[in-house]
Amino acid sequence: MTPVRVLAVASEVYPIVKTGGLADVAGALPLALKAHGVEMRTLMPGYPDVMRRLAGADEIRRWPDYFGGPGRLLAASHDGLDLFVLDVPHLYARPGNPYVTAEGIDWPDNGLRFAALSRIAADIGHGLVPAFVPDVVHAHDWQAGLAPAYLHYDGRPRPGTVMTIHNMAYQGKFDRDLANAIGLPRDATFDVHGLEYFGGISFLKAGLQLADRITTVSPTYAREIQSDEGGMGFGGLLRERAGVLSGILNGIDTEVWNPQTDPHIAYRFGTNDLTFRAANKAVLQQQFNLDSSDEAPLLGVISRLSWQKGLDLLLETIPTILGEGMQLALLGSGDRDLQDRYQAVARANPGRIGVVIGYDEILAHLIQAGSDALIVPSRFEPCGLTQLCALRYAAVPIVSRVGGLEDTIIDIGEADASDRDATGFKFAPVTADALSGALRKANATFRNKGAWRRLQLSGLATDVSWRNRAGDYAALYRDLIARRG
Ligand code: ADP
Structure with a gap:
């Protein structure tokens, strides 16, 4: 296996900073890639949480003026x-969420903040750090979207580039006047x-x-x-580039999500012995x-509360839930209206x-361990992680037939086919009607104990780890390197 060096660029990385599934992927993929001969280093911004946790990091470079203030690469x-951290206090040293203010409004200089991240990624791609010159720069989501652009417009020989979309809804749209401040040719903004x-x-x-x-x-x-609808404005572009577009399923960190060793659940349980699930259910109910x-099926939800996640539809099914004698435990945050x-x-x-x-991560683990079924009624879902955790914890997923939910869950009616x-x-x-059904x-x-148990056991037997999926990324990197010569 030829060793491959990849620079990943991500605006959040579990377990250091997380707002959603991107962090999980950015945190787990590098570890799984080691077995495939891929050395991945991840570049992320130096938010306060990062700087606190990584006190003692090595300084590699320092600039008196990086995008308008002093900056360092650590x-x-x-x-x-293995991390590179871009420490630029005037861009990243802010409390709370990486992207929005305490009032939930995008930081007004997000364009500058994430252009800065992409700029340094391109520089590392061009050899800024001699000890780590990547064969591939792998950009995650819009925050890293300019990395391929800086490399492209620079014109010098460059590493291969991969862009991964975790959610098409977030597109990083800004005024074209930003071009000057971020050091891209103005022509590029008309291109x-x-x-x-x-x-x-x-x-x-x-x-x-x-x-x-x-x-x-x-x-x-x-x-x-x-498609025009799913592409959210980029359907045409993606149809044109279909030849270089592929889908690789996410895995989950099976160490963090392991019901046999999970410190966050009340009673740990093994894959052959589900009796302790009942005890977790009792704690969850409390x-x-x-x-x-024990007789009432307990439905769990762990989610951002947003239009994407379809939780307004679940609200409409409350009469069904009550009428069927089911219970609901929901953990989530997001839209004010849905919260209320x-x-x-x-x-x-x-x-x-x-x-x-x-x-609440601890509560999320308990919901997986104690609920009978986990509901994910998303309108669209690039991959979805909670249903994968549910499989591993023997909570039976009830999901809409979209995106990664379609690919990772096998419906009770499909099994024969x-x-x-x-x-x-x-x-x-x-x-709401289809969800009620x-x-x-x-x-x-659920009332047929044998049938329910079969669902749980086949969920437990499903491979939700990164092992094979990481192999797909490794193959993609190698293929890209080989074709570029
Ligand atoms: P998305 O990234 O669109 O929010 P995913 O299903 O891909 O959705 O990933 C969500 C991740 O965040 C999962 O690991 C899930 O357990 C976690 N999560 C979501 N909401 C909460 C919450 N309120 N408390 C704890 N964990 C949550």
Whole structure:
């Protein structure tokens, strides 16, 4: 195996900074790639949390003026990850979320903040750090979308580039006047095969247009984003570039998500012995103020509360949930309106519906370990991670038939058609009616203990690890390097 060096560029990396699935991928993929002969280093911004955790990192370079203020490039190792950290206090030393203010508004200088990240990625691509000259620069999402653009417009020999889309909805759109401040030729912002996007610029478009390869996080999402609707403005571009676009499913960190060793759950359980799930269910019911009952199917949700996730549809099915004698434990945060509506439903249905608003990793583990089924009713879902964790914890997924949900769950009605065993319930179209139907079917199946157990066991037997998926990325890097010569 020829060793390959890859610079990954990501705006969040688990376990250091996480707002969503991108962090999980950026944190797990480098570890899984080691077995495939790929040495990956990850470049991320030096947010306060990062600087606190990586105190003692080595300084590699220092600039008196980097995008308007002093900046440094650091190298550090953390939890098996090899990191480059761009420490530019005037861009990143801010409290809270990496992308938005405490009021939930995008930081007004996000264009500058993430152009700075991409700029340094391109410089490392060109050999800024002699000890690590990458064969490939792998950019994740719009925050890294300019990395392929800087490399492209520079004109010097460059490494191969890969752009991965974790969510088409986030496109990094800015005013074209930004071009001067970020050091790209103004022509590039008028280039319809470059950054230009409906009179402005889009960092995501830059990456999609100029990277050698494009990947997204499931084969079905790779198809969906080539449509006008799924492409959210980029369907045409992606149809044109279909030859270099592929979908590689995400895995999960099977160490962090291991019911046999999980320190966050009340009772650990093995893959052959699910009896302790009942004990976890009892603790979960307590924590969500639900009636203690083993007979009532307990539905779990762990999600951002946003239009994408379809949780407004789940609200419409509350009468079905109550009518079928089911319970609901929901953990989520996001849209104010949805938060308020869920809290109101919980107040109106004590003992039956429990809601915790917030971000709580420990509680997320307990929901996976204690709920009977996990609901993911997304309108679109590039891959989705919670349903993968659910498979590993024997919570049966009930999911909409979109994106990675379609690819990772086998519906109870599909089992005969494929030679794989069913692992859950899928519904389409993404409507409250179809979701209600799936909930009723799940309830009926739950009453048949043998059938339910078969679903749980085939879920547990599903490979949700990064092992094979990392192999697909390694093959992609090698193929790209070979073709570029
Ligand atoms: P997305 O990245 O679109 O939010 P994914 O399913 O790909 O959705 O990844 C979400 C990740 O964030 C999962 O690891 C999930 O467990 C976690 N998560 C989402 N909401 C919460 C929450 N409120 N508390 C704890 N973890 C959460």
